[in-house]
Amino acid sequence: MQTPNRQTYAIGDIHGHLDLLRGVHDLVAEDMARHGAGQVLHVGDLVDRGPDSRGVVEYLRQGIAGGQDWIVLKSNHDRLFTMFMDDPLASDPGLRSDLSWLHPKLGGGVTLGSYGVPNASDRPIAKVHAEALAAVPQEHLDFLTSRPTWHRANGAIFVHAGVRPGIAIEDQAEDDLLWIRKGFLDHEAPFEALIVHGHTAIEAPTHYGNRVNIDSSAAYGGPLSVVVVEDGAVFHLTAQGRVPLLP
Structure with missing residues (x-):
């Protein structure tokens, strides 16, 4: 999972916001027109909380096909979705025992709603699961389960969490x-490479020296962010162009 030394565009947690994703892809296309082609990477969380999880999965699946x-990494929310489809009673080891994917805090019900399964968080789970099996295309589940968990390029390692x-x-x-937070977010020493990740929602992309968090809270009404990693430098890509992202 190593790519040639060229610019990598890394896009943060999407959470069902197809409109934001298309807008960020437009920014990337404009930047490529100025700086040359590069690879586009998405750190995962395609689904949950936002209005069009189905549209996001289909847009990325069709684009790659x-x-x-484009690279799409595996994430916890996307795995929760596919685990539910395999077994609605399964428990992800990374999830608190008092929560389930259909809990409003996770947003699984909103995801199933985008596939035409209504009120999934408020009805018997067996009925919801049966309707989901009929509504969710198998190619979407295959796409999500087959995603890589990490990618290395341009001196950085890209992961979800x-x-x-x-x-x-x-x-x-x-x-x-x-899933990781404790032991990673508070680690101040260098990693084997710069880690570019999402998963932990913050206000804007932030460079911590040993890692760069690009989850700018699209799930909670914030923007969807993209950074450019090129020859060891990191830039926040905005409507005005590249802005250096420094530790």
Whole structure:
């Protein structure tokens, strides 16, 4: 999962906001017109909370199938979705025991609503699951389950949530790559490479020296952000162009 040394565009947590995703892709296209082609990477959380999870999954799935140089990483919310579809009573080890994917805090009911399954958080789970099996295309589930958990390019490692310090990226546990906060966010020493991640919602992309968080809270009404990583430098890509993102 190593790409040639060229610019990588990393897009934060999408959470069902297809309109925001299209807008960010437009920014990327404009930047590529000025700086040359690059690879576009999405750190996951395609689904939950926002209005059009189905549209986001289909847009990215069709783009990749059509030859777009896009990478979509596996994330905790996307895994919660596919786990529910496999077994509605399954419990993800990264999720608090008092919560389920259909709890309003997680947003699974909104995701199923985008597939035409109404009021999923308020009805018997067996009925909801049966309707979901009939409504959610298998190609969407196959797409989400087959996503890679990390990607290395331009001197950086891209993951959804973060990494366990002291463990090579090839040996990281999927649960950590999709869920980790404690032990990663408070780690101040260098990692094996700059870590670019989402998962933990903040106001704007932030460079911490050893990691860059690009989840700017699209799930909660914030913008969807994209950064450019090129030759070790990081830029926040805005409507006005590239803005250096410094530690």
